[in-house]
Amino acid sequence: MQKPLQLSFKNIDGSDAMKAVVRERVDRLDRMYPSLIGCRVVIEAPHRSAQGSRPPLGISIEAEIPGKPMIVARDAEEHRSAADQGTIVNRTFDVVERQLDDATRIAHGEVKTHEAAGESGSVTRVFPEQGYGFVEAKAAGNLYFTRNAVVDGRFDELTVGTIVHLTLATGEGPMGPQASSIRLLGADRRSE
Known part of the structure; x- marks a missing residue:
């Protein structure tokens, strides 16, 4: 040690x-x-x-x-x-x-990791009236998400800079690549 x-x-x-x-x-x-x-x-x-x-x-x-x-x-x-x-x-x-x-x-790579396992990202834009937003993830880039993709109905808690855990959708949405689920991390953890 x-x-x-x-x-x-x-x-x-x-x-x-x-x-x-x-x-x-x-x-x-x-x-x-x-x-x-x-x-x-x-x-x-x-x-x-x-x-x-x-x-x-x-x-x-x-x-x-x-x-x-x-x-x-x-x-x-x-x-x-x-x-x-x-x-x-x-x-x-x-x-x-x-x-x-x-x-x-x-x-050592002996355990399979699944692409759908997700990663962390940061909310870059939110459009509350329209019920969608965008989140940026290091590996996946800028992703579209809808109100329904936010776990536990916490869409209204999202602001620009909120740190979230996201799962990449297998297909593209109306705005291109999208996240199939968004989960808020911690209580009010935001990047500046």
């Missing part, structure tokens, strides 16, 4: 055994995925119950790989022993390994 392991404990004392399990699993990730940039692990007891029983144990793992979104896995459960703690840590690391496997297969 390019960055050292970041391991922290919140509201719980980190035992040497727990630290050893985490380091062993991170070393395994590093061997299996040489492009791994870094890994951050947070183990916490989110709250204590009023009955005085053992608190639940929560774990959050973030793995950073080049050119992809952060891989994140979280889990929580009430634990009774040190073995239970190891089980939740291992189970959460197994999820991270599966996500890294998927990312690696996609990067």
Whole structure:
């Protein structure tokens, strides 16, 4: 890894055994995925119950790989022993390994990507009275879309610069290439 392991404990004392399990699993990730940039692990007891029983144990793992979104896995459960703690840590690391496997297969072209899967774009023009607009996407260029193509009936929320996820239609519309669906991303994410 390019960055050292970041391991922290919140509201719980980190035992040497727990630290050893985490380091062993991170070393395994590093061997299996040489492009791994870094890994951050947070183990916490989110709250204590009023009955005085053992608190639940929560774990959050973030793995950073080049050119992809952060891989994140979280889990929580009430634990009774040190073995239970190891089980939740291992189970959460197994999820991270599966996500890294998927990312690696996609990067090596072992997974088919579909053209209809879509891409992000930015609204360039909107004609609310006529019920259509245009969106610009990096790979597809300028695309026409109608009010009906906007998911969840959110056409009236569109303004120039709104960032959207779009799916390219298989055929052309009355104004040329078109988007078959437009989905707003996030809450009010716009480019300037």
